[in-house]
Amino acid sequence: MPANKPLRWLVPWFLLELFVLFNLGFLAIDIYLAHSTNGFRKQAEYVPLYFSAGAPVVLLIGLVFARRRHSLWTILGHAVGWIAVLVGLAGVLYHLNSSFFYERTLRSLTYSAPFAAPLAYTGLGFLLLLNRMVDTNSLEWAQWVLFMALGGFAGNFVFSLMDHAGNGFFNPLEWVPVAASALAIGFLLTPLLIKVSRGFLALCALLLVLETAIGLWGFVLHVTANLKGPSVHAFDNYVYGAPPFAPLLFPNLAALGLLALWRLWEFMPATLNVRNERPAQPDAAS
Secondary structure, three states, X not given: OOOOOOOHHHOHHHHHHHHHHHHHHHHHHHHHHHHHHHOOOOHHHHHHHHHHHHHHHHHHHHHHOOOOOHHHHHHHHHHHHHHHHHHHHHHHHHHHHOOHHHHOOHHHHHHOOOOOOOHHHHHHHHHHHXXXXXXXXXXXXXXXXXXXXXXXXXXXXXXXXXXXXXXOOOOHHHHHHHHHHHHHHHHXXXXXXXXXXXXXXXXXHHHHHHHHHHHHHHHHHHHHHHHOOOOOOHHHHHHHOXXXXXXXXXXXXXXXXXXXXXXXXXXXOOOOOOOOOOOOOOOOOO
8 A cells, every 4th residue: 555545443533433433332331221210110211222333233234335335334324313412402302301391490400311412423423424415624624523522521511510410529629520620622723713723623632642642530439429329239239329420421522622622733834923013103294
């Protein structure tokens, strides 16, 4: 392979496709644990589980034939993408309807099913549609991917705040993911609003690496807490205790953000030339 030709797995659209594929598959495990809290009391709770199990297979088929049958890749991606969007939006309404629409209080919003969680499907669906509707070599593609990562951190902010508010932030460390999400929102929003240099993008990348470390640290804390009890059955602790996979949203969103920053890098100048020129003085003779 020629040295100037990138490896297939380094192509932006391919990396984004793998990101969505693995996330949809992983959501099946997360949904199973989350909905096991009430034993899948309602049949509708199986919908995201079945979708998460089948969607990656469909996307993988399209990915295999992406080069030879581009139209098949496009059609399957659109189908999975739009269904994911609908599943996510329907899930938000379903979760809110569990308690919030009846009581309409902050307490009911905090202690009911997490209303922002299903939006993960909507975000992944939009990424699939983006990968098929926007040129991956364009600045627009990179900006949209960054916007989706920004939206993910916004959702993570709400999720961390609501989840830890359930026990009144008993441990002060529970404020860390809230602050980290807010920090990521501020940094990732900046390149979408104003022109920045590569130096600022490098700073954003460094921040996302820090976000990854925070997420892995949170994963260890959640798993450690569940191993200590209170139930003698480990599975019950993971179902009813601290959600083990919730902190992994940080490295997950960081990977998406880094992909966007990598593409933005090519469109940004090394430095910003800000010229503070004094206004021309009027001619004294005039």
